[in-house]
Every structure is written in structure tokens, then in C-alpha cells.
Amino acid sequence: MAQIMLDGINKVYPNGFQAVTDLSLTLEDGEFLVLVGPSGCGKSTALRMIAGLEEISGGTLRIGERVVNDVHPKDRDIAMVFQNYALYPHMTVAENIGFALKLAKVPKDEIKERVLSAARTLELEEQLEKKPGQLSGGQRQRVAMGRAIVRRPAVFLMDEPLSNLDAKLRVQMRAEIAGLQRDMGVTTFYVTHDQVEAMTMGDRVAVIKDGVLQQVDTPQNLYDNPTNIFVAAFIGSPSMNLYDARLAVDDDGIAIHLGSQTLRVPASILDVRPGLRGYDGRSITVGLRPEDIDDAALSPDHPADQTLQSTVALVESLGAEIMVHFGIDAPAADAGDPDAVEEVKTSEGASRCVARFNPRSTVALGQTVHAAVDTERFHYFDPATGLAVID
Ligand SMILES: Nc1ncnc2c1ncn2[C@@H]1O[C@H](COP(=O)(O)OP(=O)(O)OP(=O)(O)O)[C@@H](O)[C@H]1O
Ligand SMILES: [Mg+2]
Structure with missing residues (x-):
């Protein structure tokens, strides 16, 4: 487990567009922090810099004690869940969940045990021998979660993992992911454009607009004491x-x-x-x-x-x-x-x-x-x- 510290992080894309400006944010060990903002405001860019999928243009990123600006993604001890789960269609659920462990050359018996344990947590035991094509949307989402938790990472990074699900399932998975994160106590950086999702899931919520952090606080404090008119209008439904x-x-x-x-x-x-x-x-x-x-x-x-x-x-x-x-x-x-x-x-x-x-x-x-x-x-x-x- 680990603290994540972003200190004055900037992202300027090669075409000169500045997507993230001076982002400073600390996620405490075990904290569930949600980054929320309108489409195109730089949420995925911020997440991808933490993941190591996008180069950091300026500032310092720490995971635990380590500065990881130049550390390869696979050496950052993170697991990601995306909107597009990208499950391997030809593999069974068990193989999908255990794939990262197989690549890491974890012994076969241990893989089996860890996959089974993840499947139990996610209520996927009955599905282990099925292929992704035979699963419902919610079950596929759980397999993607299984792939992340089986690795027992220090950090979860999730980018709109629920946006492909219908409204009812989304509400259910919201509670499941939040509960699972609490049980596992893994520091989690979660990105969404949906302020209701942000408010219901996050220990704290960070609101970002045009690449600039507006406010970070508990959901209730954000709602009661918005620091500016943008946060006031963005948080709450119907709007202020x-x-x-x-x-x-x-x-x-x-x-x-x-x-x-x-x-x-x-x-x-x-x-x-x-x-x-x-x-x-x-x-x-x-x-x-x-x-x-x-x-x-x-x-x-x-x-x-x-x-x-x-x-x-x-x-x-x-x-x-x-x-x-x-x-x-x-x-x-x-x-x-x-x-x-x-x-x-x-x-x-x-x-x-x-x-x-x-x-x-x-x-x-x-x-x-x-x-x-x-x-x-x-x-x-x-x-x-x-x-x-x-x-
Ligand atoms: N490779 C790139 N080169 C130039 N600009 C980019 C690149 N990737 C993203 N951008 C721009 O950076 C901004 C932030 O993009 P990003 O994907 O981080 O937004 P987002 O907040 O995740 O949006 P959404 O809610 O739609 O997923 C956008 O204006 C986007 O057009
Ligand atoms: Mg995005």
C-alpha cells in the first residue's frame, strides 16, 4: 500500500496543448480519491501520467517514498481498470484474471489459488470456465476488476470503469467497487465525469476544470462549501x-x-x-x-x-x-x-x-x-x- 503524491504536475502534449496545469494532490495510504470534471478537462491525462502511460512534462510524482516520473509502468506496482475492459476473448475468465500473474511467472498453484480467491470476492466462481463473450456486462466488468485485484497492487487506477454499464448495474457496481476498495484498503485514484458517482464513491473528491484543480474535499464539504461558482454548479443534481x-x-x-x-x-x-x-x-x-x-x-x-x-x-x-x-x-x-x-x-x-x-x-x-x-x-x-x- 502507498501514498500517491502529485506535486506541480504538468502535461503539455507534443502539439503544444496544455492538458494539465500545476496539479498538486496527495492521496493518503488506502484512500479512495475521485477526480471528476467535464469531458476533456484532463482527467484521463492525469491518470495516465500516474500509470506511466503518458510522459510527465513537469512536476514530481511519488508513489510511496519513490519518485516514479521515469519508472516504467510495470514497475510502479499499480493495477488499472478502464472503461473498455479489453478482456482476451479467446481466454476463459480464469485465464483472463490470472494472465498478469502468468506473465510474472508466478507458480501455477499460487495463480490458481489467487484467481479463485479473487473470483470468490467478486462472485465469479460459477463463471471461471466461461469465455468473456458468454458473460453479461456486469460480469465482464467484474472480470476486469478481478484482473486488477489478483495482482494485489499498491495502487488502483480506474478510468470510468462503469460507463459501459446500464444505469441500474452502474449503481450496483458503484457500491461493490467502493466496498471492495474499503476491504482491501488499496489506495485508489478513480476518474469519472459523473458527479453522482464521484460523490457516492470517493472518500474525497477532486474537481478539475480545463486541466486546473478547483477544489478537493469530502463529498459533503464540496456540496456545502463550494469554493467557486464552477464547483457550485458542477456538484449537485439538479444543479444549484x-x-x-x-x-x-x-x-x-x-x-x-x-x-x-x-x-x-x-x-x-x-x-x-x-x-x-x-x-x-x-x-x-x-x-x-x-x-x-x-x-x-x-x-x-x-x-x-x-x-x-x-x-x-x-x-x-x-x-x-x-x-x-x-x-x-x-x-x-x-x-x-x-x-x-x-x-x-x-x-x-x-x-x-x-x-x-x-x-x-x-x-x-x-x-x-x-x-x-x-x-x-x-x-x-x-x-x-x-x-x-x-x-
Ligand atoms: N495526444 C494528445 N495530443 C493532444 N491533445 C490531447 C491528446 N490527448 C488528449 N488531448 C487533449 O487533452 C485534453 C484532455 O484530454 P483527456 O482525455 O485527459 O480528457 P478527459 O477529462 O479524460 O475527458 P473525457 O471525460 O471525455 O474522458 C482534451 O482537450 C484532449 O483533446
Ligand atoms: Mg477520459
Whole structure:
């Protein structure tokens, strides 16, 4: 087992494109760290540099005590699982799982024993004599995992290993891989573009954008305290609602002017976030998670000055909750995620707001909605830098 330490890692491809910039990140011994970000942001490049499949242009990479920048992949004591499992079609499951051990000239009896032990862990004992073509997608994924665990490496590197599976199997394998990693205690670097996968699997999650690390933290801290507007928008589903607003400070706290509507935030906010005083009379970007907005009809005591009024544009009933979409006449903030920006425009030109209503709500399409906002849970970002106003 081993610590992995990336210190100022850079990757410039031969065509001059810089895919990873000054990436510094430490994975503790036994830790499951997930690197997540949009397509093309440099996740696979980072993983392939740790694997030794891609040359490191600058910086230092350590696995355990050793600097491994120039160490051959096979001497780094790592095992990889990729999206494309690349199983050998003509070999049985047992031969596929044991292949690396055979290459390493491990004695036959020991190979057999280790393959059987891996197969037991992965519930593949019944499949050992089958060929990959006779397996389901999930079973093939397990064989790929078997090939990795049978080697008992110091480090697992996984690049979107679940993206070829259907949604249900993906959820199941997510839990299985996380459980297996916990049991084995092998330091794991896991890459995905799926923020739900990242949040549910990682001890910590590192968010990367355009080759630059944005934030690394536990899933809950990332969700509760995003360091900038990109992380705020990227983590969470549905996404945080983000708008350009104006702020005014007075004796009773602050007023947030959101388009033509105003929301009050109690004065206690200024003790927690004194930095907000600096935005008095200025523009500020504000964020609201969908779960911090509910149907005001269900909480008659909710203050009227912490309520938004609009017309329901869409109702999605999910059983345990209802997603209610309505328009707000404040500009949607640009979070730097091209997929997100397109989504927030409603047809009337207003910005979309998505709220997670209690299922007892009876709101309906086209009706007026009064949405109770938990204004103490607003997130604040500087409109020029995109950085969170955290104190
Ligand atoms: N050999 C190469 N030469 C030049 N540019 C490359 C090369 N390989 C990758 N890139 C570029 O580097 C960037 C990062 O690629 P990478 O594969 O690391 O992204 P990713 O985050 O894994 O994306 P995805 O989620 O789509 O797998 C991309 O813009 C890609 O086009
Ligand atoms: Mg990739």
C-alpha cells in the first residue's frame, strides 16, 4: 500500500496543448480519491501520467517514498481498470484474471489459488470456465476488476470503469467497487465525469476544470462549501440555481434584489459572512440549492419577504419529491460549464429556477407559485472572480 503524491504536475502534449496545469494532490495510504470534471478537462491525462502511460512534462510524482516520473509502468506496482475492459476473448475468465500473474511467472498453484480467491470476492466462481463473450456486462466488468485485484497492487487506477454499464448495474457496481476498495484498503485514484458517482464513491473528491484543480474535499464539504461558482454548479443534481443579483446592507440584515423581487436575509448572516458588507450596493452572484426552496403553501409561517412568486413552468413528480421549475427575471450566472448555461434559459427569456418541493405540494403547471426560500442558505460568489464569499 502507498501514498500517491502529485506535486506541480504538468502535461503539455507534443502539439503544444496544455492538458494539465500545476496539479498538486496527495492521496493518503488506502484512500479512495475521485477526480471528476467535464469531458476533456484532463482527467484521463492525469491518470495516465500516474500509470506511466503518458510522459510527465513537469512536476514530481511519488508513489510511496519513490519518485516514479521515469519508472516504467510495470514497475510502479499499480493495477488499472478502464472503461473498455479489453478482456482476451479467446481466454476463459480464469485465464483472463490470472494472465498478469502468468506473465510474472508466478507458480501455477499460487495463480490458481489467487484467481479463485479473487473470483470468490467478486462472485465469479460459477463463471471461471466461461469465455468473456458468454458473460453479461456486469460480469465482464467484474472480470476486469478481478484482473486488477489478483495482482494485489499498491495502487488502483480506474478510468470510468462503469460507463459501459446500464444505469441500474452502474449503481450496483458503484457500491461493490467502493466496498471492495474499503476491504482491501488499496489506495485508489478513480476518474469519472459523473458527479453522482464521484460523490457516492470517493472518500474525497477532486474537481478539475480545463486541466486546473478547483477544489478537493469530502463529498459533503464540496456540496456545502463550494469554493467557486464552477464547483457550485458542477456538484449537485439538479444543479444549484445561480443568478446575478444586487445586494443591499441595512440594520436588519441584507436585501437581495433578484430581478424584480427582493429576498431578506437575517442580520446574523453578517456575523458569519462579514465580507458581504463589501458588496453593499453592488452586484453579487447568489446560489440556491433546489432543496432550500419549498412550496410556501406548506409552511404558512414562512416570512413573506423570504418568498419568491412566479408561474410554474414544469412539474416533475418523482414520488418522494417534486421538481418544480419556474422563471425568475434575474440573469442566470455563467458558471463556466457550457452544458449548464444552456439549460437555465426558459422559453420566456426568464432564468429557470428548479426547486425540490415536498410531495404534499399541489402546485400545477401554469399556476402561480409562492416559493419559500431558506435565505440563510444562500451561497455568495464574487461576480468578477467567481470565488465564494466565505467570510
Ligand atoms: N495526444 C494528445 N495530443 C493532444 N491533445 C490531447 C491528446 N490527448 C488528449 N488531448 C487533449 O487533452 C485534453 C484532455 O484530454 P483527456 O482525455 O485527459 O480528457 P478527459 O477529462 O479524460 O475527458 P473525457 O471525460 O471525455 O474522458 C482534451 O482537450 C484532449 O483533446
Ligand atoms: Mg477520459
